[in-house]
Amino acid sequence: MNMRKVVKLIVFIFGICIFTFGVSITLKSDIGSGSWDGINFGLNKTVGMSVGFWINVNSFIILLITALINKEIPKFISFITAFIIGSFMDFWLYVLGSFTVNDIVIRYGVFFLGVLITCFGIGIYLLPKFPPNPIDYLMVSIKEKYNLKIIQAKIGIDIFCLLGAFIVGGPIGVGTILSTLLVGPGVNLFYDLFSGVYNKLAIRKI
Template sequence: MKLARFFFFIFGIVTLTLGVALTLKANLGAGPWDALTAGAARTFGFTVGTWVIINGVVLLFVNAYLLQERPQFLAGITFVLIGLLVDFWLLKVLGDWQPQGIILRAGVLLAGVALLAFGISMYLQSQYPVNPIDNLMIALHKRFHVNLMVAKTVAEISALVFAVLLKGPIGAGTLIVAFTIGPLIQLSYQPLHQLLQRFGS
């Protein structure tokens, strides 16, 4: 079971980071958090992956404050790996490639969203430390006693506001990501859970 969980963790993060890279490459608008990191990279320099790590560190302490707990430093493994792999896909694999034409770009965006949702569902199965972005929803839920949907919405809107201020890639794709990522994660979560149980049995 431990080996299966490790595989799900690694493969999930590899998949979700490819999804992030594709949504950014589509240039139709990325999800709020990815638009925030891309906007920060464009405004202040450094790579998108570096800003994934910086945001992870900040949120690590924000979540600890909200939950009145010690920072979950083991989560650093998760967001550092995500940051490194986002840069790997954007800089090494996809490089200067830029899809042309609205149909191809839309296809790349949809493929990116699907991979992102599948990857998140997969890595969450591992029960390894959760990325602080994903944990922020839980922290807001527990601190302010709001339901998870409200907590998730507050977190996404907060990221969107900063993304707009930093001139991140906001567009129609941002709405597509915002409204489809949750249902797609839900759709793939149970089948992946059953698959993990089969691997671990």
């Protein structure tokens, strides 16, 4: 493996490590999680097994649904990304353990810190353009299949995930709405901010 690929892999893993830490922090704020995360956390609470396990199971289902939409063989390479994300989620939830915050002001502070870290991490992990998380792959497929704008496809998936999270008892609340509004713009901000630095690293001859 040449150094260019090493740099891409390091940036990819680092980004996932950071953004899963951010998601774990937002969960600990106890004011709501993202819609997709709500399903995985809800299943963890009501059925059992780890959050990472449910990320893997639901990602596999999403890959099958996406393959049906695109009428193609499932791109199981995207499952590798989901597996890494699930593994880091379980790790951070284990590290944070029983950490809780009672003061409402501090809880919102923790939440916004978690969202900021999440946006930073996602913006970084997208830079190498490795296979996307299956839920992101589904969003792009729906956009192209039905000639929608990316925001329309995202809203449709968010509504579906919110319903699923509600059914399985996921942590839905004010934070869910805030995450929906803030994460997209935040990811774009960090992606644009660091893309120049990343491109210099990726093309640099070492």
